[in-house]
Amino acid sequence: MRYTEERYISLLTDFGFKRIFGTNPNKDLLIDFLNSLFDGEQVVKDVTFLNSEHVGDVRA
Structure with a gap:
């Protein structure tokens, strides 16, 4: 039997909201x-x- 770890994306973060709705x-x-x-x-x-x-300017 293989163990699978479940993962969830939080909609309360910028990343999660954009990942789901964007x-x-x-x-x-x-x-x-x-x-x-x-x-x-x-x-x-x-x-x-x-x-x-x-994305802001990046100094070299």
Whole structure:
């Protein structure tokens, strides 16, 4: 019998949130999540992912 260690991604971290909600395969999951937050006041039909990471200058 092989032992398998279970791993979980915390949605409370920047990495975890982006990993789960910030990818195209999980686009429907993100839309459902946002619509549940808005509770009918707004309706999200589509999202577009942009690269918003800004890496600072690195001194050589």
